[in-house]
Amino acid sequence: MEVTNNQRPAYMEFEGFTKEENDELNKAGVILGTLEQIKGWARSNSLWPLTFATACCGIEMMATGGADYDFDRFGVIFRASPRQADCVIVAGTITKKMAPVVKRLYEQMPEPKWVIAMGSCATAGGPYVRAYSVVKGVDQIIPVDVYIPGCPPSPPALMYGVNKLQEKIRLEAKGKKVR
Amino acid sequence: MAGLRTEELTMNIGPQHPSTHGVLRLVVKVDGEIITDCDPVLGYLHRGTEKLAEDLQYTQIIPYTDRLDYVGAMANNHALVNAVEKAMDIQPTDRAEYLRVINVELNRVASHLLFLGTYLLDLGAMSPFLYAFHAREKILDLFVKICGARLTYNYMRIGGVKWDAPEGWLESVREFVQYMRDQMPMYDELVHGNEIFHNRVIGVGKMTQEEAIAYGMSGINLRSTGFNWDVRKNKPYSVYDRFDFDVPLGKTGDCYDRYWCHVREIWESLKIVEQALDQIEPGPIMAKVPKIIRVPAGEYYSGVEAMRGELGVYIVSEGKDKPYRLKLHRPSFINLQILPKLLKGNLMANMVAILGATDIVVGEVDA
Amino acid sequence: MSEENKKAPVAEKAAEETPAPVDPRVEKATTHLEIIQGKIVSEFGEAAIEEAGLKQFVPTFVIKNELYADVAEFLRTEPTLLFNYPQCMAGTDYKDYIEVYLKIHSTTHGYDVAIKARGDRDNGSVPTLSSVYPYCGWEEREIYDLLGLNFRNHPDMRRILLQDEWNGHPLRKDYVVRD
Numbered sequence: 001m002e003v004t005n006n007q008r009p010a011y012m013e014f015e016g017f018t019k020e021e022n023d024e025l026n027k028a029g030v031i032l033g034t035l036e037q038i039k040g041w042a043r044s045n046s047l048w049p050l051t052f053a054t055a056c057c058g059i060e061m062m063a064t065g066g067a068d069y070d071f072d073r074f075g076v077i078f079r080a081s082p083r084q085a086d087c088v089i090v091a092g093t094i095t096k097k098m099a100p101v102v103k104r105l106y107e108q109m110p111e112p113k114w115v116i117a118m119g120s121c122a123t124a125g126g127p128y129v130r131a132y133s134v135v136k137g138v139d140q141i142i143p144v145d146v147y148i149p150g151c152p153p154s155p156p157a158l159m160y161g162v163n164k165l166q167e168k169i170r171l172e173a174k175g176k177k178v179r
Numbered sequence: 180m181a182g183l184r185t186e187e188l189t190m191n192i193g194p195q196h197p198s199t200h201g202v203l204r205l206v207v208k209v210d211g212e213i214i215t216d217c218d219p220v221l222g223y224l225h226r227g228t229e230k231l232a233e234d235l236q237y238t239q240i241i242p243y244t245d246r247l248d249y250v251g252a253m254a255n256n257h258a259l260v261n262a263v264e265k266a267m268d269i270q271p272t273d274r275a276e277y278l279r280v281i282n283v284e285l286n287r288v289a290s291h292l293l294f295l296g297t298y299l300l301d302l303g304a305m306s307p308f309l310y311a312f313h314a315r316e317k318i319l320d321l322f323v324k325i326c327g328a329r330l331t332y333n334y335m336r337i338g339g340v341k342w343d344a345p346e347g348w349l350e351s352v353r354e355f356v357q358y359m360r361d362q363m364p365m366y367d368e369l370v371h372g373n374e375i376f377h378n379r380v381i382g383v384g385k386m387t388q389e390e391a392i393a394y395g396m397s398g399i400n401l402r403s404t405g406f407n408w409d410v411r412k413n414k415p416y417s418v419y420d421r422f423d424f425d426v427p428l429g430k431t432g433d434c435y436d437r438y439w440c441h442v443r444e445i446w447e448s449l450k451i452v453e454q455a456l457d458q459i460e461p462g463p464i465m466a467k468v469p470k471i472i473r474v475p476a477g478e479y480y481s482g483v484e485a486m487r488g489e490l491g492v493y494i495v496s497e498g499k500d501k502p503y504r505l506k507l508h509r510p511s512f513i514n515l516q517i518l519p520k521l522l523k524g525n526l527m528a529n530m531v532a533i534l535g536a537t538d539i540v541v542g543e544v545d546a
Numbered sequence: 547m548s549e550e551n552k553k554a555p556v557a558e559k560a561a562e563e564t565p566a567p568v569d570p571r572v573e574k575a576t577t578h579l580e581i582i583q584g585k586i587v588s589e590f591g592e593a594a595i596e597e598a599g600l601k602q603f604v605p606t607f608v609i610k611n612e613l614y615a616d617v618a619e620f621l622r623t624e625p626t627l628l629f630n631y632p633q634c635m636a637g638t639d640y641k642d643y644i645e646v647y648l649k650i651h652s653t654t655h656g657y658d659v660a661i662k663a664r665g666d667r668d669n670g671s672v673p674t675l676s677s678v679y680p681y682c683g684w685e686e687r688e689i690y691d692l693l694g695l696n697f698r699n700h701p702d703m704r705r706i707l708l709q710d711e712w713n714g715h716p717l718r719k720d721y722v723v724r725d
Binding site: 221222227230265266392393394406408477478479480482489491493495503504506508512513 | 606633
Binding site: 050051052053054055056058059060062063066067068080092093095097098101105127128130131132133134151152154 | 193194195196197201202222223224225226227230231234242243246249250293297308309310312313315316319329330331541542
């Protein structure tokens with residue numbers, strides 16, 4: 001199992017241009033900059049996550065989608081197919097048997113895509129960190145944007161994490177680097 | 180049509196799927212719409228709880244039991260604590276026993292509500308999911324008040340419980356029981372007479388009593404075939420012999436009987452909670468137990484009625500404070516074994532109904 | 547609640563060590579143990595049972611390896627015993643052998659019994675019970691997966707919880723967690 005820690009570089013990339021042309025365009029200023037911000041605003045307010053729930057955190061994710069802590073008011077609608085999803089909320093422990101499946105699902109998602117690691121198992125292995133069959137954090141397989149601690153994180157915590165991701169999308173659209 | 184060449188198709192209903200209730204993978208061979216063979220592939224959530232338990236003291240294993248059947252965590256706690264107490268001959272205090280029963284039965288109501296919500300969502304009905312989760316939130320609020328967690332409680336200890344009920348908690352439980360009794364007829368009305376629902380679940384996935392017993396099934400799956408086996412009544416533990424409740428039985432073991440047993444069990448659990456509220460007295464919540472729990476050398480097995488069946492704990496001890504071997508007899512793992520047999524010859528659409536009615540939680544299948 | 551000698555590992559030793567009044571549960575269980583032991587011995591001979599005793603009021607027998615499936619079939623079909631409901635199957639790794647434990651209950655008569663069999667640690671095997679109780683099919687696969695004990699004549703002997711390519715058997719005491 002190779003240990004990778006690639007964070008996607010946080011600058012805007014316009015499709016179809018070389019790096020030098022991209023740099024030129026990044027300095028472009030008013031029109032294209034505002035266009036990027038509008039795109040960022042639209043993407044952040046309509047995040048469609050993939051239903052990816054492995055363990056107990058999945059139940060809290062379902063509860064957040066329920067009537068009491070409504071997720072729909074943030075524009076978040078769960079999609080079953082990775083081809084139609086914006087982000088994936090990895091909720092639950094990832095085992096070594098499940099790891100290739102996660103990687104394949106992530107690769108099937110179209111750009112732009114984001115990853116939220118929900119719960120301590122997805123962040124760093126959680127209570128099962130000493131087990132023989134558990135991957136110690138999903139960021140060993142796919143790059144993660146937001147980590148939400150908790151075991152399981154309660155629905156307000158999950159909503160806070162999603163709000164943080166929305167902020168990150170909007171800030172990146174303005175060209176600022178977000179770690 | 181006779182001259183057409185048809186082939187058997189091997190399909191993968193993958194680990195990530197909205198209706199597999201977690202990460203379960205089914206490799207099915209289909210001939211048109213009929214399933215000819217089915218091979219469940221497990222292990223996508225195997226976290227090695229039994230191996231971890233060999234390195235932990237008994238009290239430290241309790242949080243891990245929470246995460247087995249994460250929808251009904253109170254009963255999992257109870258299973259481990261009950262097994263160690265029976266092995267060491269510790270009698271918990273009365274108030275602790277009653278608090279345990281109240282919490283386990285409330286958790287049973289929450290778990291069955293979740294079953295109703297997700298099963299009907301699988302079959303295509305979106306609204307019961309929202310109603311069920313709304314009622315469930317009320318129960319989780321009660322749990323937050325008593326032990327601080329919504330899902331993984333870590334509430335029971337060997338010899339009693341960790342926290343006493345705060346001021347006003349017992350009254351709010353009583354109010355909740357009344358609220359639930361008023362709401363249940365509305366939930367029933369949502370689906371009960373629905374023709375589509377009837378067509379999808381009546382007569383689908385039948386089992387006989389002999390089959391179910393030979394496969395070692397327990398819980399609602401066994402009771403839906405008509406066999407009266409409830410660990411709370413047949414091998415009483417804790418204070419269940421002081422309550423008066425019925426055990427709902429089905430007739431044919433099909434999906435409708437299992438659904439109906441779940442609904443009836445909610446009513447029975449509310450009955451038990453009410454009786455426990457009437458009988459509970461103030462007192463200590465923890466018995467006198469040694470500081471370090473050492474189970475005497477030997478082998479012990481005991482089971483409790485968890486939400487999905489009989490959750491048994493088999494402890495092999497050498498007299499130390501950590502078990503030599505801790506084996507968990509997990510009902511979802513065993514109830515799933517009959518699935519290939521039930522699916523053979525059935526339509527693809529029935530697969531969702533049968534898998535949902537078996538009511539598995541993958542955390543318990545894989546452990 | 548009597549304190550003396552609740553767990554009598556071997557019934558005969560208990561009678562020598564404690565002359566004090568015996569717990570009625572131990573008495574009842576000892577009677578059951580003697581009845582069942584008598585029946586098994588009369589059907590299969592003295593050598594069939596290697597050890598007999600009470601473990602927490604449950605008569606427990608260690609059966610000879612080769613006769614394990616036959617004894618189980620006998621216990622299931624004999625009209626006065628009728629042990630038809632399997633309740634727990636577990637494998638344990640001891641220093642010199644791996645032991646398989648099966649606890650069965652009789653739904654008609656209400657008794658419990660537990661039968662065990664031992665196999666070697668290296669290339670050991672035990673006859674399968676899946677023809678007697680279908681319940682044992684997956685449990686035996688799990689014991690094979692985690693402990694490495696083979697089951698002769700099992701219809702589907704392969705790993706169930708870990709990947710097929712996994713090296714080693716994690717529940718053994720000498721397993722080293724590699725990462």
